[in-house]
Amino acid sequence: ARKYRLDNSLLQHSGPGLVWRLSKDLNDVAGEGQFAAWEDVFEGIDEGDGWVRVDDRYLPSHADGLQVLVPLEPDKVARKYRLDNSLLQHSGPGLVWRLSKDLNDVAGEGQFAAWEDVFEGIDEGDGWVRVDDRYLPSHADGLQVLVPLEPDKVARKYRLD
Structure with a gap:
């Protein structure tokens, strides 16, 4: 995203x-x-x-x-994100870290970010957030899983006026 x-x-x-x-x-x-x-x-x-x-x-x-x-150009400033499972409802303990922006390039067995974990990362502007030298997708199955914690100055998505 x-x-x-x-x-x-x-x-x-x-x-x-x-x-x-x-x-x-x-x-x-x-x-x-x-x-x-x-x-x-x-x-x-x-x-x-x-x-x-x-x-x-x-x-x-x-x-x-x-x-x-x-x-818009991606924001290269680190911000805090929470790994959120409320929309995806995945049965596993979290999302596996990726070594690159490739879903198949997994970091290894047991190397995952747990649901509700909070960490600091940089939105790469292409659907991936970089945390140090690893990556997580911002969406899984089309549903947002990384929620920025700092307030963002974005407009309301749906206007009713």
Whole structure:
């Protein structure tokens, strides 16, 4: 996951923002008043097909052929994270450390971060957090497992106004 800013500088749309989609279909709108406002910053996953997923909703990366979602540079400042199992509901004791940004490059038997552990790491901006010389994915099976503990100045994901 990485942070994106909803940018209207190229499109020059007169509305307040873009309506959230429930799927990767422009016609599958989330509902009246549910939009991402211009200049909002949020964390999402680039699906690689012109769509960015934010939790269970979607925004197109381009509108009328113009880029509207601008990826922000990853924050290279270390911050505290908690390994959270509330969404994933994994039956194991935690997540195995990785030696690289490859899910198959495991650190070894018994080398895992336990659920609810808190540690300091750097968000690499590509779905991985580096802790010293090891890595953990920020999401597992599409669900967030690394929760930043310090307050983050990001906009509300769903506006109802």
